Amino acid sequence: MEISVKTKENITILELDGRLDTTNYNEIEKKFDELIGNNQINILVDCEKLDYISSSGLRVLLKSLKSINSAKGKFILCSLQENINEVFEISGFTSIFQIFKNQEDAIENF
Amino acid sequence: MTQNNQQVKITLPNDLTYLPLILDGIKKMAEIMGFKKNDILKIEIGAEEAISNVIKHAFEPDEKSTFDVILNNLSLGLKIIIKEKGIPFDPSLIHEFKPDELKEDLSGKGLGVFLIKQFIDEVSFHNLGKEGRETHLFKHLKNKTINQLVNKAELDVLENEKQENVLPKGSVSYDVRRMNPEEAVDVSKGAYSSYGYTYVLEHIYYPDRVRQMNKDNTLISFVCVTGEKEIIGHCALEIEETDPLVPQLGVAFTKPKYRGQGCLNRLAASCMDYALNLNLFGIYARGVTTHPYSQKSLLRFEIFDCAIYISSGAIREYKDIEGTAQRESVVIHFKYLNPTPAFKIYPPEHHKDIIEKIYNNIKYKPIFELPPADLKFNQNDSVIDIQTDQLNMVAKIYIEQFGENILSEISKNLKELCFARMETIYLYLKLNNNLTSLLTSEFEKMGFFFSGVMPRSGQNDVLILQYLNNYTIDYDKIKIASEFGNDLLNYIRERDVNQNV
Numbered sequence: 342m343e344i345s346v347k348t349k350e351n352i353t354i355l356e357l358d359g360r361l362d363t364t365n366y367n368e369i370e371k372k373f374d375e376l377i378g379n380n381q382i383n384i385l386v387d388c389e390k391l392d393y394i395s396s397s398g399l400r401v402l403l404k405s406l407k408s409i410n411s412a413k414g415k416f417i418l419c420s421l422q423e424n425i426n427e428v429f430e431i432s433g434f435t436s437i438f439q440i441f442k443n444q445e446d447a448i449e450n451f
Numbered sequence: 452m453t454q455n456n457q458q459v460k461i462t463l464p465n466d467l468t469y470l471p472l473i474l475d476g477i478k479k480m481a482e483i484m485g486f487k488k489n490d491i492l493k494i495e496i497g498a499e500e501a502i503s504n505v506i507k508h509a510f511e512p513d514e515k516s517t518f519d520v521i522l523n524n525l526s527l528g529l530k531i532i533i534k535e536k537g538i539p540f541d542p543s544l545i546h547e548f549k550p551d552e553l554k555e556d557l558s559g560k561g562l563g564v565f566l567i568k569q570f571i572d573e574v575s576f577h578n579l580g581k582e583g584r585e586t587h588l589f590k591h592l593k594n595k596t597i598n599q600l601v602n603k604a605e606l607d608v609l610e611n612e613k614q615e616n617v618l619p620k621g622s623v624s625y626d627v628r629r630m631n632p633e634e635a636v637d638v639s640k641g642a643y644s645s646y647g648y649t650y651v652l653e654h655i656y657y658p659d660r661v662r663q664m665n666k667d668n669t670l671i672s673f674v675c676v677t678g679e680k681e682i683i684g685h686c687a688l689e690i691e692e693t694d695p696l697v698p699q700l701g702v703a704f705t706k707p708k709y710r711g712q713g714c715l716n717r718l719a720a721s722c723m724d725y726a727l728n729l730n731l732f733g734i735y736a737r738g739v740t741t742h743p744y745s746q747k748s749l750l751r752f753e754i755f756d757c758a759i760y761i762s763s764g765a766i767r768e769y770k771d772i773e774g775t776a777q778r779e780s781v782v783i784h785f786k787y788l789n790p791t792p793a794f795k796i797y798p799p800e801h802h803k804d805i806i807e808k809i810y811n812n813i814k815y816k817p818i819f820e821l822p823p824a825d826l827k828f829n830q831n832d833s834v835i836d837i838q839t840d841q842l843n844m845v846a847k848i849y850i851e852q853f854g855e856n857i858l859s860e861i862s863k864n865l866k867e868l869c870f871a872r873m874e875t876i877y878l879y880l881k882l883n884n885n886l887t888s889l890l891t892s893e894f895e896k897m898g899f900f901f902s903g904v905m906p907r908s909g910q911n912d913v914l915i916l917q918y919l920n921n922y923t924i925d926y927d928k929i930k931i932a933s934e935f936g937n938d939l940l941n942y943i944r945e946r947d948v949n950q951n952v
Contacts, residue, residue, distance in 0.1 A: 363503040364467055393492065395499045396566055400559035407557045424492050431569050432562065433550025 342391075344372055352451050353381045354444065358390040361398030369398075373405040382414025385447050389420035394428055406438065415439075419447040459522040465510045465537070467503065473520050474499055480522045481529055485592060493570035494529065494590050500563040501533055501586050509537030509584075526663045527654070528572070528591040536583035547870060568841070575839055578860065580832035580852055592659075620711045625683060627717045630672035635662040637682040638672060645704035651737075651764060652689060653842065655702050671698070673721045675705070675714045682706075684714030688722050688734070693849075696732040696908035700754070703745075719752050726788055732908035733788050737781040738932070746932035749784045755813045756936040758783040758903020758915050759929075759943055762875045762922055764843045778874060778922065780929050782936055785813050785906055794910040795820045796882040799891035802901060805942050806882075806914070809904045812935045817912070822885035833857040837864060844874040849913075853886040858893055865897060869920045876920065877902065879913040887914055900946040903939065923949050 342359035353376055361369060376384060384405070402418075409416040419441040421429065429435050441447035461476060463469045477498050481491045502520065510516050518535035548561035567574055573589040630638060635658040642655045654660040654670070664670035668690065675684035684705040688698040700722055705714040726734050736754055738746035746756075764779035796817045798806040803819065810817060833854035839846045846868045848861065861878070868876050878899055880887040891914065899916035906912045926944045931937045944950060 362470075362499060364470055393495070395496050395503075396559065396563040397503075399562055403553075403557045403559045424489060427489075428496070428566070431550070432548075432565070433553040436550075437553050437557075 342368065344369060346372070348381075349448060352383045352385055352448060354385045354387060356387040356390065360393040361391060361401075362393060362395045363397040366397040366401050370401045370404070373401065373408075377405070377408050377412060377414075380412075382409050382412045383451055384409060384414070384416050385444065385451070386416075386418045387420050387444055387447075388418060388422065388425055391425055392422060394425055399428070399432060399434065402434070402438070415451055417441065417447045417450060419444055457524045459524075461520050461522075462517050463520060465506050465514065465516045465518060465535075467506055470499065470503060470506070473502060477520075477522060477529075477531065480524065481590075484524055484529055486529070486590070487593060490590065490593060494531075494588075497567045497571040497588055497590070498531055500567045501531075501588060504563060505533055505535050505537070505586070509535045511538060526667050526669075527660055528589055531588040533586040533588075534583060573839075573841070576837055578833070578835050578837075580834040580854060582834075616708060617710050618708055618712070621713075623677060623683070623709060623712045625675045625677045625712070625714070627673055627675050627714075627721050630661075630665055630674045630685070632662045632665070634674060634676075634682055635659070635665070638674065638685050641682060641685055641704055641706060642702065644706065650702065651843070652702060670702075671722070671725060672702075673718050673725075675709075675712075675718060683709040683712070684718055686715065686718035686722055688726060694732075694907050694911075697735055697906070698726060698731065700734050700736040700749075703748075715748060716751070719748070723752065723786075723788070731788050733790070733906055734786050735905070736784045738784055740780045740782060740929040740931060743930045743932035746782055746784070746936070750933055752786070753814075754784040754786040756782050756903075756931075756933055756939060757785045757809050757813050758905055759931075759936070759940055760875075760877065760902060760915075761917055761924055761943065761947065762919055763845055763877075777925055777928060780924065782931060783903060783905060787813065787815060787906065790815060791910060793818050794883065796912060797822050797885040797888040798882060798914065799888045802891065802914070805901070805939070806904055808935070809939070813906070815906065817882075820885070822888045826886055826889050828853055828855045828857070828886065830854075833860045835860060835864065837868075839868070839871075839873065844872060846871075846873040846876045847879065848876060849879045850881065853884060853890065857886075857890065861894060862897060865918065872920070874920055874922055876918040878916040878918070879905070880916070882912045882914050883910050891916070895946075898948055900948060901943055903943075919947070919949050921949075926950070 342357060342361055342365050345356045347354050406416045417439045420443055421440060439450065441450065459480065461473055463473055474495055478491055478495055481494050505518055516537065518533065521532040523530040546560035548565035571588045572591050575587045577585040579585060638661050639656055639658045642650055654664060661670065665672050671688040673686055674682050676682055686703040687701060689701055690698045700719065703715055703718065723734060736749050738749055759780060759782050761780045762778040763781050766776060766778055793816055797820050829852050831854055833856055834852035836849040836851060837846060848864060865876060878894060880891065894916055899918045902915035902917040904912060905915055929940060931940050
């Protein structure tokens with residue numbers, strides 16, 4: 342999986358490309374820990390190019406949401422592919438994450 | 452499309468580095484078999500969760516070992532078997548993930564197992580004792596059900612067939628023969644017309660599956676066909692993995708307007724002749740108890756009662772019959788076709804009389820033996836096989852070998868199955884094993900109670916016990932056709948621990 346990071350005003354945008362699974366979840370976990378450690382607590386995760394996610398990836402997102410909520414920041418997701426959205430819906434993630442169609446809509450909600 | 456029943460076996464190190472390798476193989480197998488993109492993703496997620504669980508939990512932290520993944524290209528879908536000989540793992544310790552409780556608990560514990568159950572059609576765990584453990588995942592090829600194949604107007608016609616006037620008795624001439632492949636659609640339509648979507652064997656609503664299963668001879672369909680080539684009745688033998696020599700007689704229906712033409716009698720006779728010619732051991736059938744009609748048909752063929760499964764199926768609506776609003780119970784009927792000579796069985800002393808009556812009822816006389824004074828457990832671990840049916844929320848535990856740890860194994864698995872919200876759990880104990888006589892009362896202390904006896908080929912007859920997971924059945928609503936069946940029901944009722952709560 343490739344992770345590209347950019348910032349827009351006080352929002353950190355992570356664009357994920359590829360798969361988020363048992364073999365690589367710790368890469369993004371480290372990245373989230375690093376950002377939260379640096380008090381970058383307004384995070385937007387763009388999933389447009391994320392084409393696979395398993396429970397390890399989902400748990401990292403949950404853990405990060407928990408940390409950011411505690412730090413009074415915002416953690417938003419956008420551009421989920423249909424398959425990924427189905428995994429989110431089945432797991433109940435759509436009820437606890439703010440999810441938007443695209444980056445523009447997501448940024449407006451920070 | 453490939454030929455069916457082909458197998459690929461891969462042995463992998465217990466190292467997550469190799470996970471992408473096997474997942475690529477699984478994806479490729481699913482593609483070869485014709486699975487659609489969305490289903491391939493679900494198979495991949497289910498497989499990743501199951502395989503990574505094995506790598507993470509079935510071995511000591513620094514242990515270098517291997518395990519097998521076996522991919523079976525079967526006619527109805529893909530079966531993945533993960534086989535390992537790692538450290539015993541207690542599935543009951545897995546936290547149950549509940550999406551609606553996510554707001555209160557953000558840990559995501561149990562999410563992996565949850566995804567497996569959501570994305571894989573059938574999941575089962577098998578403890579093979581010294582041989583290790585197997586996790587089985589099965590994903591059906593998505594065929595179209597009959598209501599996806601025909602339009603709404605045609606479905607309405609099928610629905611309304613129930614109201615059509617019944618033709619005068621004996622006024623229709625027809626042949627009875629094996630189903631031709633092109634008639635599978637008509638068989639699915641007929642099943643829909645007769646049962647709605649209530650028939651237990653879900654495959655019957657998928658014409659492609661009916662065709663394929665008949666080709667494989669795992670379903671042996673007979674049909675009644677008129678001179679105008681109309682399929683007016685159907686009945687089949689379902690060959691099951693648990694005992695291929697004892698098929699189930701079922702999927703019987705006659706189009707409503709042709710009732711009274713003797714279709715079912717001729718169909719059942721054809722099925723039984725076929726089974727006799729194959730030299731099969733016996734035949735069994737399930738008679739629902741919402742009404743006594745199917746039981747009465749079976750009794751006419753001398754297929755007699757041998758067990759009653761209490762609460763064995765989801766609540767079903769019968770359009771023509773007032774709803775009972777409780778889970779369906781079924782009477783198990785059995786008929787010997789080619790019985791073996793009498794063999795020794797070791798029934799528990801306190802059920803000996805009823806077991807003797809059951810065997811009398813099904814016209815067989817085994818040799819009733821008392822167990823020896825010094826009963827010994829098998830030196831090896833217990834071997835048990837667990838099958839779950841998510842549609843009806845029923846689990847079946849087969850004890851293949853009694854090891855010293857059998858009571859703790861059953862107790863642990865019972866706890867796990869209750870935790871997984873299984874409504875009813877059936878326990879099968881081999882009657883030719885003298886430990887059955889000793890241990891039945893121990894299982895009854897756990898809450899299991901008597902169900903009956905099921906003859907099996909190879910002298911492997913089983914005593915069946917059942918466990919209701921906090922479900923109280925109204926026995927007065929269970930309709931039994933035979934006098935013996937009513938005696939058996941009363942015997943069971945008196946022993947159902949849930950009746951006295």
